[in-house]
Structures are given as C-alpha cells and as structure tokens.
Amino acid sequence: MSTTRQHLDGPTRVPLAHRERVEWHDHAVNQLIAPGLGVLQVSTPDGTWVVPPHRAVWVPAGVAHAHEAHGPSELRTLCFAADVNPLQVDRPTVLAVTPLLREVIAALSRAAHVPDRDRPLTPAQRTNLERVALDQLHRVEALPLGLPATRDPRLRDVADLLTADPGDERTLAELGVAVGAAERTLSRLFRTETGMSFPQWRGQLRLHHSLKLLADGASVTSTAARCGYATPSAFIEAFRNAFGTTPGAYRKQALDI
Structure with missing residues (x-):
C-alpha cells in the first residue's frame, strides 16, 4: 500500500461520483469527514468505517486512509491541528453528528469554495464557526460502528467469503470447513483480533453492506434479504439500533440528490 501525504489548510468540499475513490493518503492534521450526500466508506489498515450523511468519522493525524x-456523494471535511483532539481518541471513530454540527460543517466547507464575489466568510466568522464545531465535538457521541480488519490468513478467508456474500448463512463451524480451520480457533481469533465475537463481527459487516446497498438504490426488503436478515422487520430494528434512523428514511436521505 502506497500512501501519499496530502496538505490540508482548511475545510474541503469535493463531489464524488458513485464508486469514485480517493486513494490512500494521510494528513499532518486531524480530519473530520462528513458526507453531505450518499455514503462514504473510509478504509484504514486497522478497519473500515461506513459513514452515512447523519454520521461523521474522525481520522487522527498520520493515519493512512x-x-x-456509494451513490453520488459529497466529501465534506474540517481539519484541526494534530494537538487539538476533543474526542481524545487515537484511531478513526464514527460520531453521531448533531444538527448544529452538521450545519457548521456545511457552512465551513461551502465557504471554502465560494468565489470572492459571493462574499465568503471573514476570518473572524470562520474562527467563530470553528469554535462552535469544536464545542460540538466535545459533546458528540462516539459510536462503535467500525469493522475491524482481520490479519490472520484464516480470518481473512472467512472475511472474504462474507464480504462477497453478506447473506451467507453458514455457521462459523461450516465456514471453518471452507477455510481449513477449527470453529474454536476461529472464534478465539475473532475475539483476539477484532475485539468482537463472530456474530457481532458478522452483524457489523451486514450493517455496513446494507448502507452501501441502500445508497445504491436497493429497496429495504431487497437489502434485508441480501444481507441475511430473516425478515425486513428484523433488519429495520437492527438498523435503527445502530444508526438511529430507519433504513427507509436513510435511503431517502442518501438518494436525495
């Protein structure tokens, strides 16, 4: 994996087409990433974070990502000096974005690309909004929505099978037969490497995949089936518990372009 250093000196706002990628890079500053539309999948060597419009992800300085x-999207970011860390975290973290923080991110990232003739923010106005953003970041809730990476070759093989088909209903024992490892070994490795049990990890994988399918335009019923949920209602409940909204409402927001 080749990583480039990208310089950031303020907010950014970049439209992205469906499936468009921004390749591996890092920054000397902390970065707050909040999609304005669609869904962004943020990958790091330690795991993957899927970020819908009502969430954001904090990426610490120096972390390659x-x-x-997924779906027409808009990459909105704010940056903060490496020693400014209101969340007190050292790894990427998904956040529940307050309505006020969402509007501040939108205002700052929009102002970064406003032509001079359209009266951009003054330095004082930008500083005030950045202070509001920091205040909100002290108040937001961190959410355990990352999907930790697997390193053991046997776990990677299991992860590859389930990533290719999140609706795969095989048990861990059956998957173990497919990859040549005992169920007990795989169960221990999942807890050691990811901090999750296998059912928790698979549940997180399915939720991540559902975000991308919904942003691609799939129906709630189709998404539930493709992600391995027994019924649409079971999917709706799991989705609401994880993301604070229903998949139908999220789909409408993600596709509202």
Missing part, C-alpha cells in the same frame, strides 16, 4: 463513494 482511503475513501470510496
């Missing part, structure tokens, strides 16, 4: 858009 790449982006991929």
Whole structure:
C-alpha cells in the first residue's frame, strides 16, 4: 500500500461520483469527514468505517486512509491541528453528528469554495464557526460502528467469503470447513483480533453492506434479504439500533440528490 501525504489548510468540499475513490493518503492534521450526500466508506489498515450523511468519522493525524463513494456523494471535511483532539481518541471513530454540527460543517466547507464575489466568510466568522464545531465535538457521541480488519490468513478467508456474500448463512463451524480451520480457533481469533465475537463481527459487516446497498438504490426488503436478515422487520430494528434512523428514511436521505 502506497500512501501519499496530502496538505490540508482548511475545510474541503469535493463531489464524488458513485464508486469514485480517493486513494490512500494521510494528513499532518486531524480530519473530520462528513458526507453531505450518499455514503462514504473510509478504509484504514486497522478497519473500515461506513459513514452515512447523519454520521461523521474522525481520522487522527498520520493515519493512512482511503475513501470510496456509494451513490453520488459529497466529501465534506474540517481539519484541526494534530494537538487539538476533543474526542481524545487515537484511531478513526464514527460520531453521531448533531444538527448544529452538521450545519457548521456545511457552512465551513461551502465557504471554502465560494468565489470572492459571493462574499465568503471573514476570518473572524470562520474562527467563530470553528469554535462552535469544536464545542460540538466535545459533546458528540462516539459510536462503535467500525469493522475491524482481520490479519490472520484464516480470518481473512472467512472475511472474504462474507464480504462477497453478506447473506451467507453458514455457521462459523461450516465456514471453518471452507477455510481449513477449527470453529474454536476461529472464534478465539475473532475475539483476539477484532475485539468482537463472530456474530457481532458478522452483524457489523451486514450493517455496513446494507448502507452501501441502500445508497445504491436497493429497496429495504431487497437489502434485508441480501444481507441475511430473516425478515425486513428484523433488519429495520437492527438498523435503527445502530444508526438511529430507519433504513427507509436513510435511503431517502442518501438518494436525495
């Protein structure tokens, strides 16, 4: 994996087409990434974060990452000095974005690309909005929505099978037969490497995949089936518990372009 250093000196706002990628890079500053439309998949060597419009992800300075858009998207970012860390975290973290923080991100990222004739923010106005953003970041809730990466070759093989088909209903024992590993070994490795049990990890994978399918335009019923949920109602409940909204409402927001 080749990583380039990208310089950031303020907010950014970049439209991304469906499936468009921003390849591996890092920054000397902390970055807050909040999609305005669609869904962004943020990948790091330690795992993957899928970020819908009502969420954001904090990426610490120096952490290599790449982006991929699902559905027409808009990459909105704010940056903060490496020693400014209101979340007190050292790894990418998904956040529940407050309505006020969402509007501040939108205003700052929009102002970064406003032509001079359209009265951009003054330095004082930008500083005030950045202070509001920091205040909100002290108040937001961190969400355990990342999908930790697997490193053991046997776990990677299991992860590859389920990534290719999240609706695969095989048990861990049956998957173990497919990859040549005992169920007990795989169960121990999942807890050791990801901090999750296998059912928790698979549940997270399915939720991540559902975000991308919905942003691609799939129906709620179709998404539930393709992600391995027994019924649409079971999917709706799991989705609401994880993301604070229903898949139908999320789909409408993600496709509202």
